[in-house]
Amino acid sequence: MSSGAPRGQGQTVRLPRGASLSDFADKIDANPGSLVQEMFNLGEMVTATQSCTDDTLLLLAEHLGYALEIVSPEDEDRELLAQFHIDLDADVDAARLVSRPPVVTVMGHVDHGKTKLLDAIRSTHVVEGEAGGITQHIGAYQVEVEHEGQERKVTFIDTPGHEAFTAMRARGAQVTDIVILVVAADDGVMPQTIEALNHAKAAEVPIVVAVNKIDVEGANPAKVRQQLTEYGLVAEEYGGDTMFVDISAKSRINIDGVLEAVLLTADASLELTAPVDGSAHGVAIEGHLDKGRGPVATVLVQQGTLHVGDSIVAGTGHGRVRAMLDEYSRPVEEAGPSRPVLVLGLTAVPGAGDTFLVAEDDRTARQIAEQREARKRAAANAYSRGRATLETLMEQVKEGQKATLALILKGDVSGSVEALEDALVKLDIPEEVQLRIIHRGVGAITENDVNLASATSDSTATIIGFNVRAEGKVRDLAEREGVEIRYYTVIYQAIEEIEAALKGMLKPEYEEFELGTAEIRAVFKSSRIGNIAGCMVRSGVVRRNAKARLLRDGAVVAENLSIASLKREKDDATEVREGFECGLTLGGYNDIKVGDVIENFEMREKPRA
Numbered sequence: 232m233s234s235g236a237p238r239g240q241g242q243t244v245r246l247p248r249g250a251s252l253s254d255f256a257d258k259i260d261a262n263p264g265s266l267v268q269e270m271f272n273l274g275e276m277v278t279a280t281q282s283c284t285d286d287t288l289l290l291l292a293e294h295l296g297y298a299l300e301i302v303s304p305e306d307e308d309r310e311l312l313a314q315f316h317i318d319l320d321a322d323v324d325a326a327r328l329v330s331r332p333p334v335v336t337v338m339g340h341v342d343h344g345k346t347k348l349l350d351a352i353r354s355t356h357v358v359e360g361e362a363g364g365i366t367q368h369i370g371a372y373q374v375e376v377e378h379e380g381q382e383r384k385v386t387f388i389d390t391p392g393h394e395a396f397t398a399m400r401a402r403g404a405q406v407t408d409i410v411i412l413v414v415a416a417d418d419g420v421m422p423q424t425i426e427a428l429n430h431a432k433a434a435e436v437p438i439v440v441a442v443n444k445i446d447v448e449g450a451n452p453a454k455v456r457q458q459l460t461e462y463g464l465v466a467e468e469y470g471g472d473t474m475f476v477d478i479s480a481k482s483r484i485n486i487d488g489v490l491e492a493v494l495l496t497a498d499a500s501l502e503l504t505a506p507v508d509g510s511a512h513g514v515a516i517e518g519h520l521d522k523g524r525g526p527v528a529t530v531l532v533q534q535g536t537l538h539v540g541d542s543i544v545a546g547t548g549h550g551r552v553r554a555m556l557d558e559y560s561r562p563v564e565e566a567g568p569s570r571p572v573l574v575l576g577l578t579a580v581p582g583a584g585d586t587f588l589v590a591e592d593d594r595t596a597r598q599i600a601e602q603r604e605a606r607k608r609a610a611a612n613a614y615s616r617g618r619a620t621l622e623t624l625m626e627q628v629k630e631g632q633k634a635t636l637a638l639i640l641k642g643d644v645s646g647s648v649e650a651l652e653d654a655l656v657k658l659d660i661p662e663e664v665q666l667r668i669i670h671r672g673v674g675a676i677t678e679n680d681v682n683l684a685s686a687t688s689d690s691t692a693t694i695i696g697f698n699v700r701a702e703g704k705v706r707d708l709a710e711r712e713g714v715e716i717r718y719y720t721v722i723y724q725a726i727e728e729i730e731a732a733l734k735g736m737l738k739p740e741y742e743e744f745e746l747g748t749a750e751i752r753a754v755f756k757s758s759r760i761g762n763i764a765g766c767m768v769r770s771g772v773v774r775r776n777a778k779a780r781l782l783r784d785g786a787v788v789a790e791n792l793s794i795a796s797l798k799r800e801k802d803d804a805t806e807v808r809e810g811f812e813c814g815l816t817l818g819g820y821n822d823i824k825v826g827d828v829i830e831n832f833e834m835r836e837k838p839r840a
């Protein structure tokens with residue numbers, strides 16, 4: 232039974248998420264092959280170099296007597312940076328602290344007015360000198376507000392909804408300081424209101440409630456306050472500590488009230504300061520591939536100051552900041568804490584929530600980016616690979632193949648691709664099917680994507696285009712290769728359909744396949760077996776045990792029958808062909824007449840489109 236792997240006595244082993252058995256073997260000075268054997272004994276087939284799920288690693292560690300610590304991606308990134316002598320948390324004390332604007336995310340139920348509110352704030356509070364200036368969507372914007380005699384700034388994340396918020400949190404990025412929860416006064420608290428509230432609470436972010444649509448008849452702002460007390464949000468006027476502001480985003484009523492509430496809440500419950508000196512770091516909020524400018528990313532500086540010319544790493548992209556633009560497309564030379572800017576000059580598009588930082592030089596930036604890329608790949612592999620136990624392996628062999636749905640996700644911005652992927656990975660799918668996301672990316676669907684889809688080993692992958700399309704040549708290629716491309720503009724819809732597809736893979740659809748028809752020429756009564764139909768097969772075949780229905784004068788008179796017995800002359804037959812006579816019974820169904828037609832059919836599995 233012993234296969235040569237060392238036994239730990241509770242020693243701690245640290246492994247990054249998605250590590251392989253080889254990595255494990257390295258840490259405990261064992262032969263990788265022996266760990267493969269151990270896993271096999273535990274009922275799992277794992278190769279030495281394949282990256283493992285957390286469960287697999289924990290199972291093995293426990294079996295071998297080690298305490299396993301799986302290092303989270305954030306910790307891992309911190310460790311990676313430490314190799315380059317970078318510590319993002321260091322030196323805060325020594326640095327010159329400045330107060331920084333709060334960063335706000337708007338959340339709430341669909342159609343309650345999140346987008347309208349963001350628009351209203353943006354257009355009523357353009358930064359000085361830019362009145363009438365047209366803002367570009369870069370994923371975040373900053374406004375200036377006069378508050379208690381002071382000019383104050385507030386930064387808004389310009390992607391309303393929960394996806395962006397949770398995608399960033401999933402990456403360990405805490406970007407938001409305050410959540411504005413929008414609740415329509417004519418609709419009240421709805422499922423996504425509660426979801427938003429829970430997200431904010433989980434992130435320990437204070438909430439300002441904007442009770443919207445007070446201009447609508449039947450609006451009941453008091454009811455919203457009442458409803459939210461049940462969820463622990465008690466309005467100040469009722470003795471609680473949550474600010475509620477009644478507004479109309481559409482009629483621009485009391486938009487300033489919201490901004491004031493944000494600043495009051497920030498001042499009361501948050502200490503918003505950040506070091507302004509030194510090299511910058513922060514979080515990427517959004518990114519996309521621009522036709523002319525290459526990868527562009529909006530980053531939010533959290534500490535330090537970002538300058539044009541800095542060597543930066545953002546997610547797995549790196550490069551020298553060629554230019555920075557604000558939300559008016561004006562060039563910016565430097566950006567301090569809480570300032571969102573569009574950055575040009577990266578080699579790849581970072582994802583929402585990826586950290587960015589300034590490195591000492593181009594080389595360091597490149598090395599960090601490359602190591603991040605390698606780790607991301609390993610983690611993605613672990614994510615998509617289901618556990619192959621011996622048991623399921625046997626079944627796969629028995630049934631031919633495990634049903635796998637392979638997907639390639641393409642979207643217009645990295646935030647949506649990540650939100651989609653996160654939601655898909657979390658889907659509760661039946662064990663018999665497997666979801667594999669083999670590639671994800673930002674930008675139009677390319678020939679590369681199609682080639683990748685058709686080259687997938689398990690099955691042809693389906694390409695999901697979220698707000699992006701495939702152009703003519705690519706479409707032709709997809710058609711030739713038999714690669715399906717599906718387009719979506721609403722995340723929920725995409726998720727719903729994919730979930731349905733995953734579940735549908737278990738339940739094959741059947742369609743009727745007509746075998747043949749027979750006409751009843753005579754009816755013989757038998758006391759023992761009931762009425763026997765003497766038939767002439769008119770078309771195709773009649774087959775024993777096949778399904779049947781009875782037609783009289785062209786109308787169906789009985790369904791769900793089957794050919795219970797079938798004879799040719801005196802002998803039992805399994806099938807009788809067109810042009811021959813036969814005798815048959817319909818399994819106890821006796822209401823048959825001369826001239827009736829028996830339709831004989833089978834249910835066949837319908838090939839999936």
Ligand code: GDP
Pocket residue numbers: 339340341342343344345346347348391443444445446447478479480481482
């Ligand atoms: P979101 O899904 O939360 O982003 O909601 P939208 O901002 O897209 O708004 C949904 C709908 O409600 C739109 O048709 C808006 O015009 C409308 N709406 C938003 N705010 C108000 C408001 O204050 N009053 C009225 N009457 N309609 C509003």
